[in-house]
Amino acid sequence: MSATGMIGESRVHDPVTIVIFGASGDLTHRKLIPALYMAYAQELLPENFTIVGLARRDYDNEVFRTMLADSIAAFSRVPPDDETVARFVAHIRYHQGDISTPEVYAGLKEKFQDVETYPENRLYYLSIIPSLFETAVRSLKESGMVAQPGGAPWTRVVIEKPFGKDLASAKALNAQLLRHxxxxxxxxxxxxxxxxxxxxxxxxxxxxAIFEPVFNRSYVDHIQITASETVGMEKGRGGYYDEYGAIRDMITNHLLQLLCFVAMEPPGDLSADAIRNEKVKVLNAAKLDVRKDISDAVCRGQYAAGMEEDGQPIKGYLEEERIDPASTTETFAALRLIIDNWRWAGVPILLRTGKRMAKKTTEVAVQFKVPPLQLFQQIECEGDVCDIARIKPNTLIFQIQPNEGIFLKVGTKRPGMRFVVEDVKMDFSYSGTWNKSLPEAYERLLLDTLHGDSTLFTRSDEVEAEWRVVQPIFDQIDQLKPFAYPPAAWGVPEADWLFHGMEGAWRNK
Incomplete structure (x- = not known):
């Protein structure tokens, strides 16, 4: 067992040089370096590795190392050990330059001649704006710093979302990357x-075996997927967000990926391609549930001004910094989808995400159908006060954050002389089961890249299939003007219309 208490992880053995493009940015300091440090502290990184931070700012190695040591202290999920941090940052180098110029690649190539310090296996992490992706990979290839695929040494390139802005740009980006x-x-x-x-x-x-047989149209009434945030446009994020909005920022990747895991068929094995093949099938079968026009299936919102509980004012979206005062970018979006396949035909899929909402939460809720014969009365109680209510369906909830766990709501007899049913929750929470902190997402994903495991990464056809689902929204965006909603609300009430023709409502909990 390592000092951090994690067991069962496999160590990376290939010596590697990790090059972070855009290393002066927030992602490097808050996520990437703390994640790599945690892997190092758990003895999961190889003995021989070097991390190269590449950015335009004028740092030297010692200044950069000191900055990253401070970031580890501030953002590591467990209190870091000073001696371990010192050993870790000794593996870090800084390379100054503008990634849009050929000089920076010539300088890197010269550095890489020292193969003892800079192993030939290379992981390039592109924490840069999407418009520079093609420049970076083309320049790396032309400079001879990309190995041939399928052999040793290896080259892997990690790119951050957004993977395009619509279907056409996603196809163009994929074509650019696959040229090199x-x-x-x-x-x-x-x-x-x-x-x-x-x-x-x-x-x-x-x-x-008790759950998979009921994941289908015969038993499931509908599925809700929610990712809500309480924050607005803090930290200067408005410039990026106003260009993309809630649909591009959250639904086209995160929420559709959650849907794939819930709706996919069992893969033949746990290989990357087997799992990703099944995810692509779900995306290819998914479409907006449009009956007459696009508003049947899509609702957009934009948060207005309001007040904090302590009386402090909250800016509306149009008042935020770096936001066009005439912007129609959505900060809230709700979609109704259907999946045209044998398993899910006719089951509505409701997706919802937004800023400045009532609660920070991400969950997947699978709501089952009510029993065909309602033999019992359902009651709802607050303390000792109970009222007769409509029979409640069973609901299976995957809580992604913040209280990670899996919860099942079922009806059971309430103690007493009357034969009435009350909802109770059977729960499994990570915090209540294991007395240790969960690995951060970047810890897992960075180790996967070093192992060459692409299971949890999206393939080019998968990206295009995601955009294909939402492209009709952008084609008809003029018909979907955003409604206003106050801060700390659950979005706009107009989103309730997406439940037309079915029993149910948004889980505002």
Whole structure:
């Protein structure tokens, strides 16, 4: 067992040089370096590795190492050990330069001549704006710093979302990347897929014989997937967000990926391609549930001004910094989908995400159908006060964050002389079962890239299939003006219309 208490992880043995493009950015300091430190502290990194931070700012090695040591102290999920931090940052180098110029690649190539310090296996992490992805991979390839696929030494390139802005741009980006890299060398990272509860959806479904038989149209009434945030446009994020909005930022990747795990068929094995093949099948079968027009299936919102509980004002979206005062970008979006296949035909899929909402939560809720013969009366109680209510369906909830776990709501007889049913919750929570902190998503995903395991990364056809689902929204965006909603609400009431023709409502809990 390592000092941090994690067991059962496999160590990376290949010597490697990890190059972080955009190393002065927030992602490097808050996520990447703390994640790599945690892997090092658990003895999961190889003995011979070097991390190269590449950015335009004028740092030297010692200044950069000191900054990253401070980031580890601030953002590591467990209190770091000073001696371990010192040993870790000794593996870090800084390389200054502008990634849009050929000089920076010539300088890197010269450094890499020292193969003892810079192992020939290389992981390039592109924490940069998408418009520079093609420049970076083309320049690396032309400089001879990309190995041939399928052999040794190896080259892997990690890119952060957004993977395009619509279907056409996603196809163009894939074409650009694949001109210089093989698909096996590209790791499109979605940090949601590194979360423990997301991965647990697969094991829960396919490792338990009592649940998988009821994951279909015969038993499931509908599925809700919610990712809500209480924050707005803090930390200067408005410039990025106003260009993309809630649908592009959250639904086209995170929420559709959650849907894939819930709805996919059992893979033939746990190989990366077997799992990703099944996910692509779900996406190819998914479409907006449009009956007459696009508003049947899509609702957009934008948060307005309001007040904090302590009386402090909250800016509306149009008042935020770096936001166009005439912007129609959505900060809330709700979609109704259907999946046209044998398993899920006719089952509504409700997706919802937004900023400045009532609660920070991400969950997948599978609501089952009510029994065909309602033999019992259902009651709802607050303390000792109870009222007769409509029979409640069973609901299976995968809580992704913040209280990670899996919960099942079922009806049981309430103690007493009357034969009435009350809802209770059977729960499994990580915090209540294991007395240790969960690995951060980037810890898992970075180790996967070093192992060459692409299971939790999106493939090019998967990315295009995601965009294909939502592209009709952008084609008809003029018909979907955003409604206003106050801060700390659950979005806009107009989103309730997406439940038309069915029993149910949003889980505002």
């Amino acid at each position: 890299l093989d698909e096996s060398q590209i790791y499109r990272i979605d940090h949601y897929l590194g979360k423990e509860t997301v991965q647990n959806i697969l094991s829960f479904r396919f490792a338990n």
